[in-house]
Amino acid sequence: MEDPPLASLSLTHVHYNPADPVSYVCAWLALVPQALCITYATLIWSTREAEVLLMFVGQMSCEALNWALKRLIKEERPRQMNGKGYGMPSSHAQFVFFFSVSLTLFLLLRHNPYALHASPTHIPTSFAERALLSLAALASAAAVAGSRIYLNYHTPKQV
Template identity: 70%
Template structure:
């Protein structure tokens, strides 16, 4: 084994200048897409929300588009990173652009919370705007980091941002049509979908509200039962 040359797992192998704190920070930003994939998987499994699954499906389609574009355009990375695959467009910039714009479109146009319950107040429009702005700012940082680390030229990053934005808007329109024609409702009624308990509640309630009213009713019933025992 000592004579066998070791390979690097390129999924997380990021080159940066160890003497530059900003370069080190940018190296961590390079892991944002992987972190978002973990977030997607966790939320899909824990909430079973179809909206999150749809967004993840669009994200993977956007990645497939990036894979195809790189092999069609065949543009090299900056000279510092030659030989590390094609650079046009930036996959990181495209990934975070799709995610941030999809989240913004959902927060501002698709998420319509129900009338606040006495025990819970959903996110206000101001809060949703701030969250959207935070997501967009994060996307901008990740995109900028790709040029700082010399993995991409500015043109490659801008094209990646544009491709991600167009994909996000296009996917939002497609899923809106799927909802309006009833195709999504039909899909949720299928035996396989029901087997996995997929649901479509996040468009009208916050994730933290899911099951909250049921919990409050259970707590109230338990408190009432204890009080009755004390009286008796």
């Protein structure tokens, strides 16, 4: 009896040019949404914070809306890409931007670094530190969105 042919698990299957170092970095950036899901699950499990759970519910709602929009708009991916599915809107870009904007809004508007229940060893973060972290999150989201264009998975309009 002959073994059946093996199939590829395409969850993390990213096409990139191995001779191009920027393409290699872009391929790793494509894995950021999966890393964020692991981070959400870990934080929900370990902290039991309602804010983290609500952020994850919002993230999944945004993903469901993206799925529906792709099927409503039905815009093809760039011709250079042999990927499956529709290209508009980019689920990678919306995923990381939802996270980045949510984190930014939480850090700059909601977070109280001087909480009364903080431990004696707690060092509060300044507004400048929180703003810098917010900028880093938004820059990372822009890098992920740019990587989708660089790898020819999306056009600039789709991102």
